[in-house]
Structure formats: C-alpha cells, structure tokens
Amino acid sequence: MVIRPYGYAIWEAIQDYLNVKFKETGHSNMYFPQFIPYSFIEKEASHVEGFSPELALVTIGGGKELEEKLVVRPTSETIVNHMFTKWIQSYRDLPLMINQWANVTRWEMRTKPFIRTLEFLWQEGHTAHATLEEAEKEAMQMIDVYTKFAYEQAAIPVIPGRKSRVETFAGANRTYTIEAMMGDKKALQAGTSHNLGQNFSRAFGTQFMDENGQIEHVWQTSWAISTRFVGGIIMTHGDDAGLMLPPRIAPIQVIVVPIWKKGDEKATVLEAVDSVLKILKEAGIRVKVDDSELRTPGWKFNHYEMKGIPIRIEIGPRDVTNKSVVVSRRDVPGKQGKEFGVSMDPSILVNHIKGRLEDIQASLLHKAITFRDSNIIDVSSYGELKEAIAEGKWARGPWSAR
Known part of the structure; x- marks a missing residue:
C-alpha cells in the first residue's frame, strides 16, 4: 500500500x-x-x-x-x-x-x-x-x-x-x-x-x-x-460523497473557492480571497485556496467534498460587494449546510469559522455515538446473543473473563 x-x-x-x-x-x-x-x-x-x-x-x-x-x-x-x-x-x-x-x-x-x-x-x-x-x-x-x-x-x-x-x-x-x-x-x-x-x-x-x-x-x-x-x-x-474528516485532524480545515464569470471580476474576487486567506491563517486555521482556472467551481465543490474538507468558503462578485462569504459544511448536505452573508470582518469571520469547526467536530461524534448505540443490543443468554449477531448487531452482556 x-x-x-x-x-x-x-x-x-x-x-x-x-x-x-x-x-x-x-x-x-x-x-x-x-x-x-x-x-x-x-x-x-x-x-x-x-x-x-x-x-x-x-x-x-x-x-x-x-x-x-x-x-x-x-x-x-x-x-x-x-x-x-x-x-x-x-x-x-x-x-x-x-x-x-x-x-x-x-x-x-x-x-x-x-x-x-x-x-x-x-x-x-x-x-x-x-x-x-x-x-x-x-x-x-x-x-x-x-x-x-x-x-x-x-x-x-x-x-x-x-x-x-x-x-x-x-x-x-x-x-x-x-x-x-x-x-x-x-x-x-x-x-x-x-x-x-x-x-x-x-x-x-x-x-x-x-x-x-x-x-x-x-x-x-x-x-x-x-x-x-x-x-x-x-x-x-465517510459517506457516498467520499471522506468526512473531523476538523481537529483534517489536514485542510477550510477550502476557499473563488468564483467569477467575467474577466474584470477576477481581480476583485482574488483580492478578497487573499484577504480571507490571510485572516484565517493568522487565526491558526488550516486553509487552502483553489484559484485554478482549469476546473469549474462545480468540479471543485465535488472534489473537496470527496476529500472530506470540513468547510468550504465560496467568494464571488456579489459576496465581494456585500463584504461577505458563503460557508458550506461538509457534514450537512445541500442547502441546509449553506450559510449566506457571513461577514468578512476578521473577528466575525474567524469566530464564525472556528465555531462551525467545533460544531462539525461535535456533530460527527454525536452521529457516530447514535449509530453505535442504536446497533448494540443488551443480552442475558446465549440465545439472545445469537439473535443479536444474526441481526447484524453488537451484543453486550455478562462475560466470564475467560
């Protein structure tokens, strides 16, 4: 391997x-x-x-x-x-x-x-x-x-x-x-x-x-x-879309994807992206920017979802005008995981991203605990043990320590 x-x-x-x-x-x-x-x-x-x-x-x-x-x-x-x-x-x-x-x-x-x-x-x-x-x-x-x-x-x-x-x-x-x-x-x-x-x-x-x-x-x-x-x-x-990494051990915690359509929008968008990158790096957040023009934003969204990066930040011309960003959570699919209008103000942005990273960390643990506990059956006899295993569950019961 x-x-x-x-x-x-x-x-x-x-x-x-x-x-x-x-x-x-x-x-x-x-x-x-x-x-x-x-x-x-x-x-x-x-x-x-x-x-x-x-x-x-x-x-x-x-x-x-x-x-x-x-x-x-x-x-x-x-x-x-x-x-x-x-x-x-x-x-x-x-x-x-x-x-x-x-x-x-x-x-x-x-x-x-x-x-x-x-x-x-x-x-x-x-x-x-x-x-x-x-x-x-x-x-x-x-x-x-x-x-x-x-x-x-x-x-x-x-x-x-x-x-x-x-x-x-x-x-x-x-x-x-x-x-x-x-x-x-x-x-x-x-x-x-x-x-x-x-x-x-x-x-x-x-x-x-x-x-x-x-x-x-x-x-x-x-x-x-x-x-x-x-x-x-x-x-x-992990899920059908790929990895889903806990923020505390994710190599990249935040991926920033700039979006523009017209050539004259590129410079202002990238300037805002550089500002956000600097703000997050100085706060100790592991962040990466993908400003490559070889792939579409949609391709990048799917790619970084597959890699399990906890948070995606999108910045387009409208966001630059509003001095805000769009934040998407990897652990919450679709529109439910998107937040629009998150301020670019350094203190607000840093606090928001750090808070969301902690939310994701807690959410992944809670989801895993819920899944684990829902698949454990308490047993008190060998017959119940066999039934639990036949159902594809874990069995919990007395043990002779032998």
Whole structure:
C-alpha cells in the first residue's frame, strides 16, 4: 500500500497529538532495528507461536546465506527486552518508558487498504516497572490516552475493554483494547495496550536489584496504535460523497473557492480571497485556496467534498460587494449546510469559522455515538446473543473473563 500525501497528513495529525501525550506521561522516543534475530523470537514460546504464521524472514544477505535467519519486525518486544537487559540493573533504573515510531511487517493473506496490510506504520510503546501494580497502571493509562484521542480528536466513540484469553496478545497476561464500530457495523480494533507481566523478562533475563537487595524480574507493558486508525476514520465518518474528516485532524480545515464569470471580476474576487486567506491563517486555521482556472467551481465543490474538507468558503462578485462569504459544511448536505452573508470582518469571520469547526467536530461524534448505540443490543443468554449477531448487531452482556 502506498500512502499518498493527503492520507499521510492524517497520520501526521495522529502523530502530532500522541507524541505530546506520550511525552506528557513520561515516555521518550527512540528507535530499534528492523531486523531481529530469529533466536530472539524463539525465546518467548507463546510469542513465537502466535506470530509464526505472519513472520517475514530474511535468509540471504550480501549474496550469502545468513548463519541465523532475521525476522522483519512484526513487533519489538523481543529486541526491546534484549536491550532492556543491558540497561536495567537496579530499581533506580525504573521505570524505563520508551516509544518508537516505525514500520512493521506481518504476512497477511487477505489485505485491505489501511485496515489489514503486509506493512504498516505504527507507534509502539514499551515500559519496564518494579511491580505488577505499576505495570497495570501503565497499561490502563495508555488505553485511556488512546480512548481520549479517539473521542476528542477522531470523533470515534470507541468502547474500551479487556480482550478474552484467546484474543490476548501473544506473550501478554492481559490485553486492553479500544473497539470501534464502522459504518458497516463491523468492529475495528483501533488500539491495544498489553500488561506483559514477567513473561518476556523471564525469557530474556531482564532483572533488577530492588531496594532490599533482592534480584527480581521487571514487569512490563507494550501498547500500540497504527495507520489502521486512518482506515477507521474513513470507515466511521465517510459517506457516498467520499471522506468526512473531523476538523481537529483534517489536514485542510477550510477550502476557499473563488468564483467569477467575467474577466474584470477576477481581480476583485482574488483580492478578497487573499484577504480571507490571510485572516484565517493568522487565526491558526488550516486553509487552502483553489484559484485554478482549469476546473469549474462545480468540479471543485465535488472534489473537496470527496476529500472530506470540513468547510468550504465560496467568494464571488456579489459576496465581494456585500463584504461577505458563503460557508458550506461538509457534514450537512445541500442547502441546509449553506450559510449566506457571513461577514468578512476578521473577528466575525474567524469566530464564525472556528465555531462551525467545533460544531462539525461535535456533530460527527454525536452521529457516530447514535449509530453505535442504536446497533448494540443488551443480552442475558446465549440465545439472545445469537439473535443479536444474526441481526447484524453488537451484543453486550455478562462475560466470564475467560
């Protein structure tokens, strides 16, 4: 899969938000090698068993057969522990909390753009702690970071929870997840946080001396979110006209389309457009002007609707005369989403656009919550569970935690 600039800009918006949150919670960015010795993977039995079908292996390097196969990174718990063993000696070295932004490879048999690909981009956090309680607190904290991001930035009302034993990450004691309902009512695992216990530290011998002089194995977590989330945004909010992006992560929040018919109208319209562009940019709004004469205004309207830009501003000769603009919302189709006569006065225009961006953000979240809740059925028996699934609904009920 090739991620083109517009799609990558959405991923950058995700990175920008999460990077701040990771650093606020005490994590530092670093980078680990992409090629991992196969012997590292073999050290944790359940890990190699869980990932073996998805591994991509390198057997030849420099034209010669390698003495040991190398695994193209599927995840980094093993190589991280190899290094943690060197870095951690004492309780004074804990907690050790790092994150890396990287690519990973998993040999998927059935692929779908953004949702399931052979190679994808992600961040993966790895931490080591002195106690189980600290590790559990960390795992819960990071799933909370993901949950807030989903709600507040992506306008996706995810459901946080704990995975069943059979779905727990290979090598983890517990896996926490955020699950999102897509437009087709399928569930998307949008982010995970794992309490690894001492499984990897025992396999690799990652130990420390505690305050009483006793040698103990560290307790660990790992957590990740990937470019799959870009697919989640598309599938949650998109409609038949194309994308519909939440303003807080939209690469372009406002598109300005100038309209003129006669040659003598062009200069005055473009002068007004330049003024509006400057006003919005100075207010920190991500805005773009399309003054190309190669396409009609109607083509541009459809094009930018397809790209999911939250707000379109139209400026024609009459608007210039009235010192106003026309504002259209992507989330409200047709005439209902159009506002005429919005003043070009800088303070009025900025306040109006900022207010509409917040309205759109809230509207997308409300719509997604309404859709989710209308497709969840509470069940109290296995029979009711089967009925709910047969109806294409999500079922909510008691769980044995097995």
